[in-house]
Amino acid sequence: MNHFNRRKFISAAIAGGVGISLLDSLPSMSNNANGKRVGIIGLDTSHSTAFAKALNSEKPDPVYDGYRVVAAYPYGSKDIESSAKRIPGYIEEVKKSGVEIVSSIQELLTKVDVVMLETNDGRLHLEQALEVFKSGKRMFIDKPVAASLSDTIAIYKAAEKYKIPVFSASSLRYIKGIEAIDKTKVLGADTFSPATLEKTHPDLFWYGVHGVETLYTVMGTGCKSVTRVSTPDTDIVVGMWADGRVGTFRGTRTGKHDYGGTVFTRNGNLILGPYGGYEPLLVDIIAYFKTGKVPVTPEETIEIFAFMEAADESKRQGGKNITLESVMEKAKKR
Template identity: 80%
Template structure:
C-alpha cells in the first residue's frame, strides 16, 4: 500500500474508531522505511519515558516528523540505586508504548537508525557512545556527556574519528526566556539549580550541570577561570570570561529547589524561568537527527565540562582561582 493511501486509511480508521494498534503499526512501518527509527540506551531516567511518550503518542506533534521510538536497551545504571530501581518499571512502561526491549546495544543498533543515549550514569557513556559511533549512527547524549572531563574529550575525539557529529545538552538550555536573550548584549549572568551530589560522579557533573548549562546558554563561550565557594548547603561558582564579564552559578543541596536566573544586559535585566519541559530539547534533537547539524558546538560543550572540572579543582585548592586551560591541559596529557 502506498504511503499516501496508508495515511488516508489511518485517518478513516481513526474516524471510524477501529483502534490504535493498526495506526501504531503503520506508523512504525513508515518510520523504518524513512530511516526514522529511534533507539534508546538507558531506561533508568524519566527522560527516556518523556521522549517515548512524545514520539509515540497516538497523535504525535508534527514537529517530530514521524520519528518513532522502536527499541530500547535498558541499562543503564546498575549500582546507582535511585536510577537502577527505575529500570523494571520503565521497561514495562515503554513496552506498552510499542517499544521492543533489546538484549544488547549491538542488538539495538541493528533495529534503529538514530540513538538517544539516556543512561543516567555518565561513567558508561564513553563505551556506549563509541559503540554507536562505530556503527555510523547519529547519537544524542543526555547530560552528563560523561562522568569526567577526560571521557568527555574522548567521546568528542571519537565523534571526529568516525565523522559522526554528536549533540549533547541539558533540557535547562531551553529554560523559558533563554531563547530571547541576545548574547551580544549580555554583560553578566547569575543562574541557579539543584546540585544534589552522587558519590560516583564529580560534584557538578551529576545535577549541577543543569544550572551550569543555563549559564553558558546565555553567556556563550569564553570562560577563562573559575573560583568556587563551597558551603554545606550551597555551591557558588564564579566564572571570569575573557572579555571581563562575570557569570555565577549557584547550586543548592537543601530546602526547596528551583531552576532560573538573572541575565544582565545593556538593555536591562532579564529573568530566566520557569523550566520549560523536555519538548523544546526534543525538537532540536529531531532536527539534529534529520540534518546532522548540532545546535551546540563541541567547543561549548567541552568548555562547560572544563568549567565544572575547574570548579572541583578550585574546591580541592580551598577556593583558589583555577583556569579552564589548566584542567584541559592536565587531562590531555
C-alpha cells in the same frame, strides 16, 4: 573572547584531540540517517520515558516528523541505586508505548536508525558511545556527556574519528526566557539549579550541570577561570570570562529545588524561568537527527565540562582560582 580565540583555546588545550576540523566540518561529513527509527540506550532516567511518550503518542506533534522509539536497551546504571531501581518500572512503561526491549546495544543498532544515549551513569557513556559511533549512526547524548572531563574529550575525539556529529545538552538550555535574550548584549548572568551530589561523579557533573548549561547558553564560551565556594548545602561558582564579563552559578541542596537566573544586558535585566519541560530539547534532537547539524558546538559542551572540573579543583584547593586551561591540560594526559 572572539570566535577565533575561542577555537584556539580548545584546540591548544587538547592538542591532538578535538580540532577545528571537527567544529567546522562534522555536519557535512556525517552519514545521512536512513530512516526514523529511534533507539534508546538506558532506561534508568525519566528522560527516556518522557521522550518515548512524546514520540510514540497516538497524535505526536508534527514537528517530530514521524520519528518513533522502536527499541530500547535498558542499562543503564547498575550500581547507582537511585537510577538502577527505576529500570524495571521504566521497562514496563516504554513497552506500553510499543517499544521493544533488547538484550544488547549491538542488537539495538540492528533495529534503529538513530540513537538517544540516555544512560544516567556518565561513567558508561564513552564505552556505549563508541559502539554507536562504529555503527555510523547519529546519536544524542543526554547529560552528563561523561563522568569526567577526559572522557568528554574522548567522546568528541571519537566523533571526529568516525565522522559522526554528536549532540549533547541539558533541557535547561531551553528554560523559559532564553528566547528573549539578545546574546550580543549580555554583560553577565547569575543562574541557579539544584546541585545534588552523587559519589560516583564529580560534584556538578551529576545535577549542577543543568544550571551551568543555562549559564553558558546566555554567556557563550570564553570563560578563563573559576572560583568556587562550597558548603554542605550550597555551591557558588564564579566564572571570569576573557572579555571581563562575570557569570555565576548557584547550586542548591536544600529548600525548594528550582531553576532560573538573572541576565544582565545593556538594555536592562531579564529573568530566566521557569523550567520549560523536555519538548524544546526534543525538537532540536529531531532536527539534528534529520540534518546532522549540532545545535550546540563541541567547543561549548567541552568548555561546560571544563568549567565544572575547574570548579571541583577550586574546591579541592580551598577556593583557589583555577584556569580552565589547566584542567584541560590535565585531562588530555589521562
